[in-house]
Amino acid sequence: MNKIPYSIFADQDLFVARADGSISFDDLYQHVLILMGDKEFKSGINALYDFSKLTDFTGDLAKLEALAAGMSSEDVIVEKAKTAILLPNKFELNIHGVMEQYMAMTASSQIDYRIFMLAEFEQAADFLGYDSLFLEGLLNFAFK
Numbered sequence: 001m002n003k004i005p006y007s008i009f010a011d012q013d014l015f016v017a018r019a020d021g022s023i024s025f026d027d028l029y030q031h032v033l034i035l036m037g038d039k040e041f042k043s044g045i046n047a048l049y050d051f052s053k054l055t056d057f058t059g060d061l062a063k064l065e066a067l068a069a070g071m072s073s074e075d076v077i078v079e080k081a082k083t084a085i086l087l088p089n090k091f092e093l094n095i096h097g098v099m100e101q102y103m104a105m106t107a108s109s110q111i112d113y114r115i116f117m118l119a120e121f122e123q124a125a126d127f128l129g130y131d132s133l134f135l136e137g138l139l140n141f142a143f144k
Contacts, residue, residue: 004031007142024059044079068105084124
């Protein structure tokens, strides 16, 4: 079961994904395998992850490290892309700290990862090159 649903908007060169509650590092790993196997997915597509309602990350950190290694490999990620990750406004070490660790582990990736608080949604949209109202509409459409 994919605990991180997503929608690909190929004509916008973007996919959006959302997760609520608690997810494991294995959930993240499985999500990437499912996503990259999707016939609509293409290398170089930008992404917005709405993790603003996450409450916890769980599991073996080795799985997150394996995911980061894959996302940093030029054999896996063959084109540059941008990924904005929305996190809750209230700092939680088990969410924000984990994502900061992931950012450090993927520093050499061709994917330019950036973390934004939910209150910084407009900056996230700007980073990805979209109007914030348009991007909000895509999220609402994808997860209605």
